[in-house]
Amino acid sequence: MLDLDDPWSNIGYWGDHQIIYLLKFLELADKYQGNDLIEWLSEETYSYANVPYEISGVEQLFANPKDTVTFNEQKQATTEEMTETMGSDGRLVMSDKGEVYQVNLLEKLLVPLLSKLSNFVIDGGIWLNTQRPEWNDANNAIVGNGLSMVTLYYMRRYVTFMQKLICRASINVALSSEVATWLAKTSEVLSEAAASLRVEKITPQSRKALLTKLAKVAEEYRVGVYANGFSGKSTVEMTEVEELLRVSKTLLDHTIHSNKREDGLYNAYNILDLQGDGANVEYLYPMLEGQVAILSAGILDATQAVDLLTKLFDSEMFREDQLSFMLYPDRDLAAFLKKNHITKNHVDNSALLQAMLENDDKRIVNLDIENRVHFNADFENAGVLEARIAQVAADYPRFGRQDWEKVADIYEQTFNHKAFTGRSGTMFGYEGLGCIYWHMVSKLLLAVQENYQQAWVELGNTEKTKQLAEFYYRVREGIGFNKTPQVYGAFPTDPYSHTPKQAGAQQPGMTGQVKEEVITRFGELGIAITDGEIQITPNLLDKSEFLTEPVAFDYFDLNGQEHQIEVEVGSLAFTLCQVPFVYTLSEEQNEVSLTVELVNGPKIEKVSNMIPESLSKHIFDRSGQVKAVYVTIPAEKLVI
Numbered sequence: 026m027l028d029l030d031d032p033w034s035n036i037g038y039w040g041d042h043q044i045i046y047l048l049k050f051l052e053l054a055d056k057y058q059g060n061d062l063i064e065w066l067s068e069e070t071y072s073y074a075n076v077p078y079e080i081s082g083v084e085q086l087f088a089n090p091k092d093t094v095t096f097n098e099q100k101q102a103t104t105e106e107m108t109e110t111m112g113s114d115g116r117l118v119m120s121d122k123g124e125v126y127q128v129n130l131l132e133k134l135l136v137p138l139l140s141k142l143s144n145f146v147i148d149g150g151i152w153l154n155t156q157r158p159e160w161n162d163a164n165n166a167i168v169g170n171g172l173s174m175v176t177l178y179y180m181r182r183y184v185t186f187m188q189k190l191i192c193r194a195s196i197n198v199a200l201s202s203e204v205a206t207w208l209a210k211t212s213e214v215l216s217e218a219a220a221s222l223r224v225e226k227i228t229p230q231s232r233k234a235l236l237t238k239l240a241k242v243a244e245e246y247r248v249g250v251y252a253n254g255f256s257g258k259s260t261v262e263m264t265e266v267e268e269l270l271r272v273s274k275t276l277l278d279h280t281i282h283s284n285k286r287e288d289g290l291y292n293a294y295n296i297l298d299l300q301g302d303g304a305n306v307e308y309l310y311p312m313l314e315g316q317v318a319i320l321s322a323g324i325l326d327a328t329q330a331v332d333l334l335t336k337l338f339d340s341e342m343f344r345e346d347q348l349s350f351m352l353y354p355d356r357d358l359a360a361f362l363k364k365n366h367i368t369k370n371h372v373d374n375s376a377l378l379q380a381m382l383e384n385d386d387k388r389i390v391n392l393d394i395e396n397r398v399h400f401n402a403d404f405e406n407a408g409v410l411e412a413r414i415a416q417v418a419a420d421y422p423r424f425g426r427q428d429w430e431k432v433a434d435i436y437e438q439t440f441n442h443k444a445f446t447g448r449s450g451t452m453f454g455y456e457g458l459g460c461i462y463w464h465m466v467s468k469l470l471l472a473v474q475e476n477y478q479q480a481w482v483e484l485g486n487t488e489k490t491k492q493l494a495e496f497y498y499r500v501r502e503g504i505g506f507n508k509t510p511q512v513y514g515a516f517p518t519d520p521y522s523h524t525p526k527q528a529g530a531q532q533p534g535m536t537g538q539v540k541e542e543v544i545t546r547f548g549e550l551g552i553a554i555t556d557g558e559i560q561i562t563p564n565l566l567d568k569s570e571f572l573t574e575p576v577a578f579d580y581f582d583l584n585g586q587e588h589q590i591e592v593e594v595g596s597l598a599f600t601l602c603q604v605p606f607v608y609t610l611s612e613e614q615n616e617v618s619l620t621v622e623l624v625n626g627p628k629i630e631k632v633s634n635m636i637p638e639s640l641s642k643h644i645f646d647r648s649g650q651v652k653a654v655y656v657t658i659p660a661e662k663l664v665i
Contacts, residue, residue, distance in 0.1 A: 032116065033074075033076055033077065033078065036074060036076050036078075039158060039159055039160050040141075040151070040153065040157045040158065040159055040173060040176050041159050041160055041173065041175045041176040041179055041318070042160060043137055044137065044138075044141065044176060044179045044180055044183050045179040045182070045183075045321070047134075047137070047183075048179065048182060048183045048186060051134075051186060051190075052186065055186075055190070056553075056554040056555060056556075056557075057554055057557060057645065058557070059556055059557070062130075062190070063190070063193050063194055065129070065130040066129060066130050066131040066190070066191070066194045066195075066198065067129050067130075067131065067194070067195055067198050067199075068129055068130065069127045069128055069129050069199070070127060070129075070130075071127060071128050071129065071130060071132070071133045072117045072118065072125050072126065072127055072128075073117060073118040073126065073128070074116060074117060074118070075100065075104055075116055075117055075118045075119075077096055077097040077098075077100040077101040077104065078094050078095070078096055078097075079094070079095050079096075079097050079247070079251050080093055080094060080155050080247055081093040081094070081095065082244050082248070083237065083240045083241050083244050086154055086155075086240060087237075087299060089169075090152070090154035090155070090169040090170070091154075091156070091168065091169030091170075093154055093155045093156075094155055094156055097251075104116050107119075118254055118255070119254070120254075120255075121254075126254065126255055128200070128201055128204075129198065129199065129200075131191070131194070131198050131200070131266070132200050132201060132204055134187065135200070135204065135208060135266070135269075136204060138180065138183065138184070138187075138273070139204075139207055139208060139211055139243070139246075140243065141176060141180055142211055142215070142239060142273060143211070143239045143240055143242065143243030144236075144239070144240070145177075145235075145236070145239055145276070146172055146232060146236050146297060146304060146306065147218065147227055147232055147235055147236075147276060147279070147280055148227055148232065148279075148280050148283045148284070148306055149172040149174075149232070149280070149295050149297060149304075149306035150172035150173045150174040150175075150176070150177045150280070150284075150292075150294070150295050151172065151173045151174075151176045151177050151180070152171075152172055152236070152297055153167060153168045153169065153170075153171040153172065153173055154168075154169060156168055159171075159173055159175060159176065159294075160175070160314065161312075161314055161352065161449065161456055161462075161465075162447075162448070162456065163352075163446070163447050163448035163449035163452070163455065163456030163457060164294060164446045164447055164449050164456075165447050166445050166446055166447030167294060167296065167443075167444075167445070167446050167447070170296050170297055170298075170443040170444075171294055171295070171296065171297070172294065172295040172296065172297050172306065173293075173294055174280075174281075174284050174291065174292050174293055174294065174295065174315060174318070175293050175294070175314055175315060175318040177277060177280060177281070178281065178291075178315075178318035178319050178321065178322040178324075179318060179321065179322065180273075180277060181274065181277045181278065181281065181322045181323065181324055182321060182322050182323045184270050184273050184274050184277065185274065185323055187266075187270055188267070188270050188271075188274070191263055191266055191267065191270075194263060195263065196262065196263050197260050197261060197262045197263060198260070198261055198263060198266075199258040199259070199260055199261070200258065200259060200261050201255045201256075201257075201258060201259075202255070202256050202257055202258065202259040203246055203249055203250055203255055203256065204246070205259040205261050206245075206246070207242060207243065207245075207246040208261070208265065208266070208269055209265065210242040210245075211239065211242050211243075211269065212265065212268055212269040212272060214235070214238045214239055214242060215239075215269070215272045215273060215276060216268070216272050218235050218276060219272050219275045219276055222275075222276075222279060228303070229300070229303030229304055229305050230302050230303050232303070232304040232305075232306075233299065233302060233303055233304035234302075236304060278324065281319070281322070281324055286308075286311060288311065288336060288340070289332060289333065289335075289336035290311045290315070290316060290333070290336055290337065290340060291311075291315045291316060291318075291319040291333070292308055292309070292311070292315055293309070293311070293312035293313075293314045293315025293316075293318070294309050294312065294315075294446070295307060295308055295309060296308075296309065296443055296444050298443065307443075307444065309444060309446070310353055310354060310356075311340065311342065311353065311354065312342075312352060312353045313337075313342055313350050313351065313352050313353065313462075313465050313466075313469065314352065314465060316333060316337050316469070317465060317468045317469045317472050319333070320333065320334075320469070320472035320473065320475070320476055321468075321471075321472045321475065323479075325476065327476070327479075327480040327483070327484060327487075327489040327490065327493060328489055330473075330476040330480075330493060331489055331492045331493060331496070334473065334493075334496045337350070338496075338499065340354070341354035341355070342354055344461060344526075346512075347461055347503055347508075347512070347524060348499075348502050348503035349461050349466050349500075349503030349504070349524075350461065350465075350466060350469065350503075351458075351459060351460060351461055351526075352449065352456055352460060352461070352462050352465060353449060353458070355458050355459040355526065356458065358450075358451065358458075365399045365400055365402070365439065365440070366397055366398070366399065366439070367390065367397075367398040367399065367400065367435060367439055368439075371435045371438070371439075372398050375428070375431055375432065375435065376424070376428070377421065377424045377428040377429070377431070377432060378390055378398070378432065378435075380421060380424075381421075382398065386417075386420075387401065388401065388413060388416070388417050389401055389410070389413055389414070389417060389432065400436060400439065401413070404436075406442065407433060407436060407437065407442065410432075410433060410436050411433065414429050414432065414433070453525055453526065453527065454523070454525045454531070455522075455523060455525075456523065457525070458526075459525060459526030459527075460523050460524065460525050460526065461523060461524040462522070462523045463504070463505070463520070463521055463522065463523060463524070463530070463536065463538045464522070464536050464537035464538045464541075466500070466503065466504060466538075467504065467537070467538040467541035467542055467545070468537075468541055469500055470497070470500045470501060470504065470541060470542075470545050471541045471544055471545050471548075473493065473496055473497045473500055474497055474545050474548045474549075474565070476493055477490065477493040477494055477497055477565060478548065478553075478565075480493050481562075481564060486564070486664055490664075491664060494565055494664055494665060497565065498567070498665065501545075504542075505517045505518065505519070505520075505521070505530070506518050513529060513530055514528060514529010514530045515529050515530040515533070519533050520533065520534065520535060520536050520538045520539050520542075521533050521534075521536070521538075522534065522536050547601075548565065549563070549565050549566055549567075550563055550566060550599060550606075550608075551563030551564065551565065551566060552601060554641075556638070557638045557641060557642065558635050558636060558637060558638050558641050559601075559635070559636040559641045559644065560634060560635050561617060561619065561634045561635075561636075561656055562617075562634055563608065563658060563662070563663065564662055564663060564664050565664070565665065566608075566663055566665065567663075567665045568610070568660070568663050568665065570597055571595050571596060571597050571608070571610050572592060572593070572594055572595065572596055572597060573594060574594060575591060575592065575593055575594060576591075576592050577589050577590070577591055577592070578590045578591075578592045578598040578605065578607075580600050580603070580605050581603065582603060582649075583603055583647050583649050588605075590605055590607065590653070592607060593609070595609055595610045596608060596609040596610070601644065601654075602644045602645060602647055603647060604644050604651050604652075604653065604654060605653045605654070606653070606654045606655075606656065607653065607654070607655045607656065608656050608658055609655070609656070609657050609658065610658055610659075610660045610663075611657050611658065611659055611660065612659075612660050614657055614658075614659045615659055615661075616632055616633075616659065617632075617633065617634040617656065617657065617658055617659065617662065618630070618631065618632045618633070618656070618657045619631055619633065619634070619636065619654060619655065619656045619657070620654070620655040620656075621636060621640055621651060621654050622651070622652045622653045622654070622655070623650060623651060623652060624649060624650055624651070624652045625650075626650075634656075636654065
């Protein structure tokens with residue numbers, strides 16, 4: 026949320042959104058303005074915000090990954106002075122000539138990828154240090170210790186898109202010298218890691234070594250840019266960018282394959298456990314968010330997608346009463362009086378704890394009336410425990426550092442703080458336990474539709490394609506408008522945030538659910554854009570949507586004037602960019618045909634499912650030249 030007192034409150038936030046939402050815009054630009062997008066890759070018309078928040082170096086990053094951001098007061102003061110004379114440009118990075126420093130789109134696309142790669146933990150995900158949260162705020166307690174496979178899945182799609190994009194670009198490009206160095210060194214580190222994968226397995230030591238190398242390369246980049254800005258441009262051959270993308274994809278795919286669970290689902294978030302020179306990965310419970318992201322990643326083929334969706338519907342995340350999915354499996358939480366119990370085995374294996382109990386020393390542990398051992402209730406976290414140990418240790422001179430470290434390990438094993446996710450593990454509303462979050466369900470709907478569309482292109486109307494269509498409508502069945510108010514607990518056509526297990530839908534409002542609903546609806550209608558042309562392939566459209574009796578279709582034109590079209594039996598109508606489209610089923614035709622009716626001019630008839638680019642552009646631009654589009658669809662083309 027924007028903070029009027031903080032001019033930087035619009036900078037960043039959810040880590041996964043920085044990748045997937047940017048990518049969605051890029052994919053749209055490629056569909057509508059593909060040639061322009063390629064030109065933008067080399068046009069220097071983009072700038073950097075001179076954000077005064079600065080990320081610490083590698084040493085601090087590893088020492089306390091929950092606290093690694095500082096605020097540069099001097100930089101903030103300087104930008105405030107500059108905005109007084111320059112306006113909002115004063116918050117941008119300047120060149121040595123005092124002008125806004127401008128770069129091309131390719132550099133702007135590489136920087137977020139390089140930033141994520143600098144926190145890449147092989148087999149684990151993207152390290153959520155530096156107060157980086159993800160989409161689901163209920164999991165934000167794992168920031169610091171958490172690893173996001175969700176962001177990694179989206180990075181895989183991002184890298185694949187960029188590979189296809191730069192194939193059409195020029196053979197070299199000018200990048201800021203610091204970014205060019207960052208790119209080259211990151212690519213070198215990743216290439217070494219990819220080569221080692223072919224001859225040896227990943228160990229905790231090699232995992233931390235790779236993470237450390239990547240983090241140090243990023244630190245070198247940050248230190249230079251924070252202190253001096255950018256020094257100028259260097260020419261980089263596109264083959265260097267291609268190599269970064271290639272080797273990144275190799276390591277991302279390796280990590281994805283290692284995060285397929287035994288239950289057939291995929292991990293969403295993991296825990297990073299840094300111990301000495303090693304980095305271990307620990308796994309959390311399955312989450313719907315992870316399944317949505319892997320389905321969106323573009324790595325699964327139709328058979329794998331069908332298998333995953335089968336497992337998802339069979340999983341404990343599925344709520345039969347709502348025919349939809351919780352964010353994570355529901356579970357029973359330990360009662361308050363059953364928490365903070367040190368097991369007998371831990372006590373028996375710690376001579377230090379036994380000595381403290383014999384002395385009735387309650388500064389660290391105590392014994393209750395039922396002879397159960399607990400840690401001191403004043404301890405809020407391991408840091409408080411460590412401070413207390415420093416006070417107490419001198420009173421137990423016969424015990425060494427290893428004995429005290431063992432007490433700290435017992436404390437972590439008792440509470441497992443590093444795996445504490447936040448609201449998702451303690452609450453029963455909002456994004457909590459037993460809760461359906463409708464935005465994530467609508468994102469699942471879109472992901473399933475994308476997999477269906479890809480299968481249709483690659484396989485045609487095969488059995489697997491049909492199964493994906495069936496799964497799409499099974500997910501669709503659980504979403505509001507298919508339900509009665511009694512089942513949904515609210516008006517079924519209104520967007521709602523979530524449904525807890527003890528109540529109906531909660532928090533009405535324009536949540537993220539709405540945009541996925543709009544996108545998937547046009548997907549059902551078979552509207553796709555390719556190279557600026559409207560393609561009509563409504564094979565996912567349900568035949569039951571076509572009218573069984575005539576209806577008058579009302580719509581508003583570009584001038585706000587109301588119009589009416591009589592829609593006959595066997596037809597349906599909708600608008601795209603305020604131009605009415607009328608579909609009519611035909612039992613006689615074998616191919617899709619269309620008629621484009623112009624406002625001033627003849628009707629254009631074609632045996633095709635493509636509206637030419639020139640006419641499509643009139644529709645997109647809302648030029649007022651296209652009055653209506655009539656499409657005749659062979660009934661046999663519909664598979665539902």
